[in-house]
Amino acid sequence: MSRTLRAQHDSFPLSQPFRISRGVKTQAEVVTVELAQGGVVGRGEGVPYARYGESIESALAGIEDVRVALEGGADRAQLLGLLPPGAARNALDCALWDLEARLSGRTVAAKIGAPEPERLISALTIGIDSPMTMAVAASRIADAPLIKVKVDATIPDTQIRAVRNAAPNAKLIVDPNESWDQQLVRAMQVVLVALRVDLLEQPVPADADEWLEDFTPEVPICADESVHVTADLDQVARRYQVVNVKLDKSGGLTEALALARGARERGLGLMTGCMISSSLSIAPALHIARMSDFVDLDGPIWLREDRPGGVRDEAGRLWPPQPGFWGTL
Known part of the structure; x- marks a missing residue:
């Protein structure tokens, strides 16, 4: 078995700035991997995150470190021992899933033993801004069934x-991105209930x-x-009470599936999240x-231009990519 591995840095400008408590993003910086075997190509993408000590450079270096093993035929199980969880392993793991599907003639869903992806409800995100600007943004997506609100520790009650x-009818996820402390979490409980917030995501530092x-x-x-x-x-x-499964954290779909199943076995709720990324x-x-109770996969919605054939959003309803884009035939 002979493979060829290609990895590169791709940058996708955003249509508008994305603001969270840690800063502002104007471009999605990703690592794209292609694994070719017998004229068939599998693709994967990872988004290095500075919060976890990652960069484009470190991710590409990690991929380079395992080039010989991957080109020599290492599989997904072996990859788990070759790289730690993170964006580099995610890109490689997903490329392997895609390559396996194309070589076997069986979709990723079939290999997992699950239905093919269909339209689902996915959160639309409102970044941190003045309450008035956030209200205007919310009014534009008021018909969306699920909205995620980014807040900080200054005026979160007013922002929410x-x-x-x-958006009086939408379900709400509030995400402070670790910017609160114990005192504020306790003080905000009555506000969260009064404003009918459905989920509070990682309010305090890990x-x-x-x-x-x-x-x-x-x-x-x-x-x-x-x-x-x-x-x-x-x-x-x-x-x-709930865990957010992100492939860039788990290091790929292989570990993400195990994490999701393990969470359910422990009686935890499930959320699926993403970085600002392409489809x-x-x-x-x-x-x-x-498998999830809450889905937050609007990363590509922020891009000025996504990869051709990617996901499509209609007022908070996310349609899967076109056939053949990834993991399908």
Whole structure:
């Protein structure tokens, strides 16, 4: 078996700035992998995240470190031992899934033993801004069934209220991106209930969440930065009610499936999330989304131009990519 591995940095300008508590993003910076074998090509994408000490350069270096093994025929199980969880392994793992599907003539869904991806409800995100600007943004997507609100620790109650007033019928996910502390989480409980928030995502830093073991929230709290792989679940289950499965954290669809199943076995709720990315990151995540209670896969919606044939959003309803885009024939 002989393969050829190609990895490169691709940049996708956003249609508008994306603001969270950590800063502002104007471009999606991704690593694209292609694995070719016998004239067939499998593709994958990873999004390095500085929060986890990753960069485009480090991801490409990690891929280069395992080039010989991958070109020599290493499979997904072997890849788990070759690279740690992260964007580099995600890009390679997803490329292997895509290549396997094309070589075998069986879709990824068939290999998993699941239905083919279909249209689903996926959150539309409102970035941090003034309450008035956030209200205007919410009014434009008020018909969406699920809205995610990015907030910080300054005026989160005012920001959430502005969105709720502009979109009275949508389910709401509030995401402070680790910017709150214990005192603010406790103080915000009455506000979250009053504004009918459905999920609070990673309000405090991952290294300062021990106190959640003795806290009973009024609104379910979802672990994001606190959970990466299946080995994290026993601790996470003592502190959170829901886990956010992201392929860039887990290091690919292979571990993400194990993580999702392990979360369900422990009675945890499931969310599927993503980075700001192209549809090549989203297509594999759809296989986790079908298992999830909350889906947040609007990364490509922020792009000025996505990869051809990618996902399509209609007012918060996400359609899968066109046949043949990834994991299908």
